[in-house]
Amino acid sequence: xxxxxxxxxxxxxxxxxxxxxxxxxxxxxxxxxxxxxxxxxxxxxxxxxxxxxxxxxxxxxxxxxxxxxxxxxxxxxxxxxxxxxxxxxxxxxxxxxxxxxxxxxxxxxxxxxxxxxxxxxxxxxxxxxxxxxxxxxxxxxxxxxxxxxxxxxxxxxxxxxxxxxxxxxxxxxxxxxxxxxxxxxxxxxxxxxxxxxxxxxxxxxxxxxxxxxxxxxxxxxxxxxxxxxxxxxxxxxxxxxxxxxxxxx
Amino acid sequence: xxxxxxxxxxxxxxxxxxxxxxxxxxxxxxxxxxxxxxxxxxxxxxxxxxxxxxxxxxxxxxxxxxxxxxxxxxxxxxxxxxxxxxxxxxxxxxxxxxxxxxxxxxxxxxxxxxxxxxxxxxxxxxxxxxxxxxxxxxxxxxxxxxxxxxxxxxxxxxxxxxxxxxxxxxxxxxxxxxxxxxxxxxxxxxxxxxxxxxxxxxxxxxxxxxxxxxxxxx
Numbered sequence: 001x002x003x004x005x006x007x008x009x010x011x012x013x014x015x016x017x018x019x020x021x022x023x024x025x026x027x028x029x030x031x032x033x034x035x036x037x038x039x040x041x042x043x044x045x046x047x048x049x050x051x052x053x054x055x056x057x058x059x060x061x062x063x064x065x066x067x068x069x070x071x072x073x074x075x076x077x078x079x080x081x082x083x084x085x086x087x088x089x090x091x092x093x094x095x096x097x098x099x100x101x102x103x104x105x106x107x108x109x110x111x112x113x114x115x116x117x118x119x120x121x122x123x124x125x126x127x128x129x130x131x132x133x134x135x136x137x138x139x140x141x142x143x144x145x146x147x148x149x150x151x152x153x154x155x156x157x158x159x160x161x162x163x164x165x166x167x168x169x170x171x172x173x174x175x176x177x178x179x180x181x182x183x184x185x186x187x188x189x190x191x192x193x194x195x196x197x198x199x200x201x202x203x204x205x206x207x208x209x210x211x212x213x214x215x216x217x218x219x220x221x222x223x224x225x226x227x228x229x230x231x232x233x234x235x236x237x238x239x240x241x242x243x244x245x246x247x248x249x
Numbered sequence: 250x251x252x253x254x255x256x257x258x259x260x261x262x263x264x265x266x267x268x269x270x271x272x273x274x275x276x277x278x279x280x281x282x283x284x285x286x287x288x289x290x291x292x293x294x295x296x297x298x299x300x301x302x303x304x305x306x307x308x309x310x311x312x313x314x315x316x317x318x319x320x321x322x323x324x325x326x327x328x329x330x331x332x333x334x335x336x337x338x339x340x341x342x343x344x345x346x347x348x349x350x351x352x353x354x355x356x357x358x359x360x361x362x363x364x365x366x367x368x369x370x371x372x373x374x375x376x377x378x379x380x381x382x383x384x385x386x387x388x389x390x391x392x393x394x395x396x397x398x399x400x401x402x403x404x405x406x407x408x409x410x411x412x413x414x415x416x417x418x419x420x421x422x423x424x425x426x427x428x429x430x431x432x433x434x435x436x437x438x439x440x441x442x443x444x445x446x447x448x449x450x451x452x453x454x455x456x457x458x459x460x461x462x463x464x465x466x467x
Contacts, residue, residue: 195368204437208435209432213432217425
């Protein structure tokens, strides 16, 4: 029994090593080959389905309704942000998020109108992955999820929690629930349409550009936009070290 | 005796020296701004230009590129940005390669930045107070672009530069928590590992060519 277990453990660790060992692998992205194929799949889905649908939505649906839809979904995620702000022991952000939800649900008619923003109550979006990050759970490897795109092991694993508590989960009619989910996706994608192919145009390898941007972005979110410097982000290789000795820090 | 006879001469030299130092100091002070004031004026200039010129506001990318070249680039340390994005391989590159890298990277960034500017319409820029000692040579200036929807974080790393128009130069840019220069590092390294510095230059040139070929101003 014991030997069997150790065999299984050995096989499992070999499997992991086998997955992880591309010679020039980025330490943050050991699953790069798999991630790249999922990213290609996502791009195909986006080009052929999501982007055309979102473009149609943007062009056909009146602006006022688009804004209303966006506000309702934002209101739903503000509810979850309230809980996550509380879990991160941020009293002011918790109060503001809660205030937003109450004001928008009552005076904004189920969140259709974003009254709270006029009252200078700012959004403090927090999800469960951020809460875990706040309490020190590391990212783990970068992970590209089918349909959902860039993520990490930690964020991917906490996504089911975000979904499970979403109020839209409590719509009992399943086709309606699915329609609401699709509407949320399309509305989100339509917001991103105006940035066009920025990621593609700004990079020579869209995959690694997206990955590095996502990892920096999440890190910044976890530190509420104010992360400590990473070790070498300040260096200046253009300076000639002999002529220009580094100032003592 | 010799010492005495040279006295007026020495004094004159001292005077000229002192005047020179004073001159340099005053001109430095004249050009010296706080980093906030520098960023505020720079972004104000660009936004005013976009608001007053209709073709700029309509998103004419070529005109925006000219604007960025004239107004923004003199206040950017592009050598440092490129070197930092290229990383350790920068010092191995020949001066010619370094020059080409700077040119291609600049074309790429100016175009991307101009594309972002073309989306600009009724937003305002809020400059947050800088937390730094007065004699700091490198400072982070935090700003927020406010308009419809959630505010967008836009931060600058600036360095003191006596020869720059406002006494400061930008050497990195942060959009929504993503430092731009840092974000190029791993793909540049990846390209250099696979195809060398010339390979990276070629890839950048290709990207710029295909960007330029695309229809603009939608």
